[in-house]
Amino acid sequence: MRGRHVVALTGAGCSTESGIPDYRGEGTLARARRPVRFEVYAADPVARARYWSRAVVGWPRFCAAPPNAGHRALARLERAGIVRAVITQNVDRLHQAAGTREVVELHGALAEVRCLACGALEGRAELQERLLGLNPGWLDHEAEIAPDGDADLETSLAEFHVAGCRRCAGVLKPNVVFFGEQVPAAIVERAYALVESAELLVVLGSSLTVFSGLRFVRRAEALGTPIAIVNVGPTRGDALASLKIEARLGELLPRLAERLA
Template structure:
């Protein structure tokens, strides 16, 4: 009997997850019925799960939408990144060019509204699958505005925010575990690659949600990678959860604790194609907690949701906010 290598199994499972096609599994719901139902669902202090559709108005593409990045690009799996030095080098060359577009993105009204709801105690918390850091930026801005206005958070105070898949703003060494701010790494990369960014011509709209952009191989070959500040290893990785990688246990348990304290689940801007987000719907269903969805297209959870509003995230949240 032949034994398969665990890393190969993990890579292939990740590729299947990336390639999953989310199709219609439930009949369309009348927008008026769905929106009014979601307004009532907000009375239950839901846990909000967000996906890439929340950040599209900030100029960051989604994965599976009509113009999503999966139509032109397959993200690298964790096993590829960890085990293939050439693949890892290719990622960093591409990320060096694409990351600054991510770094320039700013929170949009969807982030702001969710941050305000969270600060007012209307939510049990926010769990985001995004790695762009925009929810945290919006939360900090709202907190500062409320403090400047002398607004108290109330007895409950602001609910937590959990970045389930991590944040591109941090980098970790796979060899020794040391971490570094992404901006500091970027400054070191610029010093090691003088004039590189000026010579590379790319489509600014072709940046992927994981912070990289497609480059010709000649630019990959020319790119010079720098090492970890602690151990010197070039085995550096964005501190985010790749396809095929497990969510850190503590982070997963913290997010599950938020669900335990919620009266419902509201998923916004996510197809819930991957289990890390879909799991919250399954657990809510088992606990008898209603599920609501706001997404432009179908989701994996359509059959399990009581309310399904097919609409853009920002416009939908603004409509709900005006009626809270």
């Protein structure tokens, strides 16, 4: 990394040490359930009620999760001019909370919701207050936090009321890319431009299982750009990497920042 233009691609492994579960990490596959697909969410009121009934319970812990040592070390490496940008698959905005300025959010952020009818945006915190007003006492339900601010909640949905858009009463959706949706073209092109300008691509905490992240590793490899991967467990990009390190980011990145920054 020393003396090179470095771009980082980060995944859920960056945030697990902040208490946010992932879909494919250590011990996850045994408990993970399939996330809702966009076409189901958009068409089925019951699917939306199921999503929001769980999200209301998961949100307080999700939004309270703090940046960890790995996030802070990446921000320090950016301030030192070593890491030029972070492309992230995460939707928690912990990179920004830690102080990183140049962040491309491939999958959006749970901090916002968007109306599928008129496109209006609303803060997720504001929507939480509206949902609790419609469903008093819902936070009394106890559940384990799940990936993407969800919660493992099993209860009747008969009495759960979903809030609509304040502008047009349309269907609200978290402003994130659901399974079955495409990453917006402008975001993809911005990320490609960063990868094409890099002299080293560092993959941090991603299994690269989904194409939205793997494509940037493939582009770097096609350009002859060195690739370093730090992840606990195998990734789909291991065969393309010049260096693979099995380590926890909260332990390795602070040591790296101390040496380089």
